Amino acid sequence: MEYNFVFLILLLPALSFLVLGLAGMKMPHKVAGAIGTVVLGTIFCLSIYTAYEYFIGQGRGADGLYPHVTAFNLTWLKFSELLTFNLGFRLSPISVMMLVVITTVSLMVHIYSFGYMHGEKGFQRYYAYLSLFTMSMLGLVVATNIFQMYLFWELVGVSSYLLIGFYYPQGAAVAASKKAFIVTRFADLFFLIGILIYSFYVGTFNYDLHAMPTLHEQVAGAAVMLPVALFFMFIGGAGKSAMFPLHIWLPDAMEGPTPVSALIHAATMVVAGVFLVASLFPIFVEFAPEQLHWIAYIAAFTAFYAAAVACVQSDIKRVLAFSTISQIGFMLVALGVCLPDPHTGAVAMTEEYADVQGLGYMAGMFHLFTHAMFKACLFLGAGCIIHAVHSNEKEYMGGLRKYMPITHITFLISCLAIAGIPPFSGFFSKDEILVACYNFSPVMGAVMSGIAMMTAFYMFRLYYVIFWGKSYYETHINEGAHKPHEAPLTMTFPLIFLSIITITCGFLPFGELISANGIGFHTHINWTVAGTSVALAIIGIVAATLMYKNEETPVADKLAKTFPTLHRAAYxxxxxxxxxxxxxxxxxxxxxxxxxxxxxxxxxxxxxxxxxxxxNEAGESIRPWQSGDVRHYAIWFLSGAVALTLVLLYML
Structure with a gap:
């Protein structure tokens, strides 16, 4: 199969960025938005076609593996045979999956923004930035080498800086954009150092083991340095994916437009770190298995920390931001627990899960896919709510189910999915992660199950305070409160589309398409783990229902007063x-x-x-020597000649 068309997936958004960036201000708003949206629609179709041809049309090779296809690979800069920088387009199972994720969410954001950003100053500039961001993220996931990945990685950082600071007249937006840029650049310094160490010892920027059959011989003398390089690269990914303690930029990044939050912080940019670890996963397994375990521990702590903070936030976008941090932690935990715990020697629980390594890898990628859809739906739903009540704070909401039925239903579907309730997609992907965690260590499994229960609690706390409880409009109608209303079709259509995917994508045979070793395997639900996780999720939902469904919240208020220090610390x-x-x-x-x-x-x-x-002083001291008087020059010349003659005679 020839993929001669795939260069358009990068070229079209780049052209869209240039056209909108240079000529957008001379266009009507709708024309600029239409150009960006049509381009994204075209890229979305190309990505779906690419995925179809890769997984179905081309299929597996004779060895039972999906081939890693390099559609093109051009030499950009060549300083020597070793120091050569290439730019290309590489298709692998996870890169094809990411093409679908990025273009799907980006297209929905483009459509949604027609309504949300209507009338905003800088509308054309906004769509230009969206095109740049989409192109950067697509270039990152199809990189043929780690230097190209780093190049587009930094372009993603620039795009996020521009989008987070879109409302630049507001000081908070400027501060948030600078904070995101500085924190991620700090992490990217380690990423760059890791790349330099890796390329020095391996002798190439390539990271595809399929193309490096002699890698073991190449790094025979780098048994210590290669794990260091890989962990440094993970630090770069931890900054981009907002892992503790480099998470501080993500909540403040909510100062950008809400569609930007859906695009950058729910579905694409923050999963760049997960994609990085997944791309380097074969090398981690071969040369740095202990680093994988450390990744799991860091991610597990991050997931717990973020879940605890999300339980008490009042800004609905910040709740979703910390939810994103927690869910990214789940994905990295799944990748980190792919190898058995050396301390417990834990093995697979059943024959169906004998491939521990394949299960964790698949589960992490599966959750990346499902999370992108329902979290984008949640952020866009939050945008509809903010659009209706003109505030991010929950105290201005309540009872909105009567005024925003479409947003209510789609938001509820996404909450059920992230809580892990069957048959929604989050149940299937999170269940596989929990099984992988129990395979690794019973303690890790128990910890992640507890965090899953916290997830159900804080998401339904958010759901109830928005759509149930005391209505701000109804209690302040005499004070001129603005009546909430459903968002226009341009904003509700993406919600419906993403919620349909959320309902159905859990039934995809994901393990048949993506696995650690490339060989597909059919997963089965482990009802011991699944039943426990569903029961815990229901407990979390019931607790949230009892505490927040009614107009008054005496239990929640009492807990806050009983533990004021803990509550304030979490807030x-x-x-x-x-x-x-x-x-x-x-x-x-x-x-x-x-x-x-x-x-x-x-x-x-x-x-x-x-x-x-x-x-200067020396010049001033010899300035009298340049008097212009020939007699002075003659005296100095004769004096010098006599002195030189005497020196020569003395030496002889």
């Missing part, structure tokens, strides 16, 4: 922003940056200032 995100503020200002700036600045000003600058002063 303040356990003061992690304050910790980073202290570390940066009191330690890094005061103890490191200021001494370096003093050394730079007084020693480095002082040295060069002294050299300049000395040169």
């Amino acid at each position: 303040k995100r356990f003061y992690m922003d304050e910790v980073w503020q202290y570390v940066t200002h009191r330690i890094i700036f005061r103890l490191i940056s200021k001494p370096i600045a003093w050394f730079d000003r007084h020693v480095i600058d002082g040295t060069f200032d002294f050299l300049a002063w000395g040169s």
